[in-house]
Amino acid sequence: MGGGGFTASPGDPALDALVLDLCAVPEPRVLFLPTASGDPREQIAAFHATFGDRCRTTHLSLFRLHGSARPLRDVVLNQDAVYVGGGSLRNMLAIWRAHGLDGVLLEAWERGIVLAGLSAGAMCWFEGGVTMSGGPPEAIEGLGFLPGSLSVHADGEPARLPVWLEAVRAGRLPGGWACDDGVGLVLCGDRLERVVAARPGATALRVDAVGGELVRRRIQPELLGGSDTPPAERVVGDDIREFRALRRERR
Amino acid sequence: MEAGNPLLDDFVLGLTGAERPRICFVPTASGDADHYVVRFYRAFAGRADCSHVSLFRRDKGGGAVEGDLLSHLLAQDLIYVGGGSVLSLLGAWRAHGVDTMLRRAWRRGVVLCGLSAGSLCWFAEAVTAFHGPPQRVRGLGLLPYSNCVHFDGEPARRREYRTMVDAGMAPGWGVDDGAALHFVRRELVEAVSSRPRARAHRVEAVGGEVVEVPVPTRFLGAERRTAVAA
Numbered sequence: 001m002g003g004g005g006f007t008a009s010p011g012d013p014a015l016d017a018l019v020l021d022l023c024a025v026p027e028p029r030v031l032f033l034p035t036a037s038g039d040p041r042e043q044i045a046a047f048h049a050t051f052g053d054r055c056r057t058t059h060l061s062l063f064r065l066h067g068s069a070r071p072l073r074d075v076v077l078n079q080d081a082v083y084v085g086g087g088s089l090r091n092m093l094a095i096w097r098a099h100g101l102d103g104v105l106l107e108a109w110e111r112g113i114v115l116a117g118l119s120a121g122a123m124c125w126f127e128g129g130v131t132m133s134g135g136p137p138e139a140i141e142g143l144g145f146l147p148g149s150l151s152v153h154a155d156g157e158p159a160r161l162p163v164w165l166e167a168v169r170a171g172r173l174p175g176g177w178a179c180d181d182g183v184g185l186v187l188c189g190d191r192l193e194r195v196v197a198a199r200p201g202a203t204a205l206r207v208d209a210v211g212g213e214l215v216r217r218r219i220q221p222e223l224l225g226g227s228d229t230p231p232a233e234r235v236v237g238d239d240i241r242e243f244r245a246l247r248r249e250r251r
Numbered sequence: 252m253e254a255g256n257p258l259l260d261d262f263v264l265g266l267t268g269a270e271r272p273r274i275c276f277v278p279t280a281s282g283d284a285d286h287y288v289v290r291f292y293r294a295f296a297g298r299a300d301c302s303h304v305s306l307f308r309r310d311k312g313g314g315a316v317e318g319d320l321l322s323h324l325l326a327q328d329l330i331y332v333g334g335g336s337v338l339s340l341l342g343a344w345r346a347h348g349v350d351t352m353l354r355r356a357w358r359r360g361v362v363l364c365g366l367s368a369g370s371l372c373w374f375a376e377a378v379t380a381f382h383g384p385p386q387r388v389r390g391l392g393l394l395p396y397s398n399c400v401h402f403d404g405e406p407a408r409r410r411e412y413r414t415m416v417d418a419g420m421a422p423g424w425g426v427d428d429g430a431a432l433h434f435v436r437r438e439l440v441e442a443v444s445s446r447p448r449a450r451a452h453r454v455e456a457v458g459g460e461v462v463e464v465p466v467p468t469r470f471l472g473a474e475r476r477t478a479v480a481a
Binding site for chain 1: 280281282283284285306307308317335336338339341342343345346347382383
C-alpha cells in the first residue's frame with residue numbers, strides 16, 4: 001500500500017479487507033509488525049481494535065521485553081498474514097536484520113503466508129525504496145523478495161517522488177511503481193496481479209529507465225468498495241462498539 | 252531513572268564534574284517510547300541541560316535533536332542510554348552510524364552510561380534474553396569484557412551467562428538490578444549500588460571452571476541513611 005490502511009486517516013477499510021481476503025481462510029491469523037515506528041502502543045491498540053473481531057491477531061514487538069518467550073520464527077510462521085506498519089524503513093530493516101527476522105520473513109513468504117504493509121511496510125518487500133528516516137528522502141535497498149522498487153505517498157509526500165525518479169533514472173534503483181495513498185499492489189509470487197485503490201482518483205505510476213531516460217506509464221487502479229466495502233461496524237474500535245451497545249441498551 | 256531512587260542518577264551526574272551538565276538521552280532500545288522520554292526529562296530537567304535523540308521520529312518534531320547528531324553528541328557531558336532490546340538498539344545505531352559517533356564521544360571523554368540494554372551495548376559481548384532463550388550478542392566493544400544484567404532477577408539469564416563464559420565468552424560481570432559498574436577507560440574503578448543488597452559479580456573461567464565472585468559494591472545511600480539516623 002502506498003499509504004492507507006488502519007493506521008492512516010482515512011482508514012481505507014477496503015485495503016485492510018483485501019489483505020484478509022487474500023488469506024482465503026475464514027478467521028485468518030494476522031501478525032502485526034510495528035517495528036518501523038518503534039512499536040508504539042497506540043498503533044498496536046488500533047491494530048487489535050481493527051482486526052480483532054474477524055481475525056486472530058498477534059503483534060510482535062522487537063523493543064518491549066515482556067511476554068515474548070516464543071522464538072520469532074515460531075511466531076511468524078504460525079500466521080496466515082503478516083501486516084507491516086509504516087515508519088522508518090532504514091530502522092526497520094536494520095532491526096529486522098539484527099534479529100534475523102529478514103530470513104524468517106523470506107521463509108514465511110515462500111510458505112505462502114500473505115505479506116502486506118503500508119509505506120515502509122510496503123517498500124521493504126521490494127529491491128528498493130525511498131526512506132525519509134534521516135530527514136531528506138534517500139534511496140535505500142529493501143529485502144528484495146519482489147522485483148523492482150517502490151515509492152509511496154506519491155500524492156501525500158511530494159518530496160519523495162523526485163528522489164525516487166532520479167534514483168531510477170541513474171540506475172541506483174531498478175524501475176518500479178510509485179503509489180498514491182490508498183493504492184495497493186497485489187503481487188502473487190513476483191508477478192503483479194492487481195492494482196487497486198480505496199480512494200477515487202488515487203493512481204499508481206510504473207516507471208522504468210530506458211537508455212538513461214524515464215519511461216512513465218500511469219496505471220488506473222481498480223476501485224475497491226461499493227458492495228464490497230465492509231459495513232462500518234466491522235472496522236470500528238472496541239471502545240466505540242461498547243459505547244454503541246450501551247446506547248442500544250439504554251433505548 | 253529508578254522509580255523514587257535517584258542515587259544512581261546522582262552518581263552519574265557527579266562523574267561529569269560539571270555544575271550543570273549537558274545530558275543527552277538515547278532511548279533507541281525502547282523504540283523511542285514517548286513515556287520513557289518524558290521520564291528522562293522529569294528525572295533530569297531540573298539539574299541539567301537535557302536533550303534526546305530520536306531515530307524513529309527525526310522528521311516529526313517532538314523536540315528531539317535535529318541536524319548534525321555527531322556534533323551534538325560530542326558536545327555532551329553525559330550520554331544516557333535507555334533500556335529495551337539490545338539487538339534492536341545495535342541494529343538501529345549501526346544503520347545511522349550512531350555506534351561510530353558514540354565511540355568518538357567516548358574517546359573525547361564524554362561520560363557514557365545506561366541501564367539494561369544501555370549497559371550491555373558498551374561491552375564486547377553480552378547476554379540478551381529476548382524472543383526465546385538467552386543468546387550471545389556482540390556489543391560496541393568499548394569495554395573488552397562481557398556483561399549480563401538483571402543478574403538477581405532472571406535466574407535463566409544468570410545460568411546461561413555462566414554457560415557462555417564456560418564456552419569461551421570473554422570474562423566479565425553479572426550485575427544485579429540497582430547495581431552499577433564504573434569504568435574509567437577500560438579499567439573498573441568500583442561497583443556502586445542504589446539498593447543496599449545489590450551487587451556486581453565477577454564471572455570468569457578459572458582452570459576450566461566458571462567461578463562467580465561478588466565484587467565489593469559501595470551502597471550510595473549509606474551516608475544519607477546515617478544522616479537520617481543521627
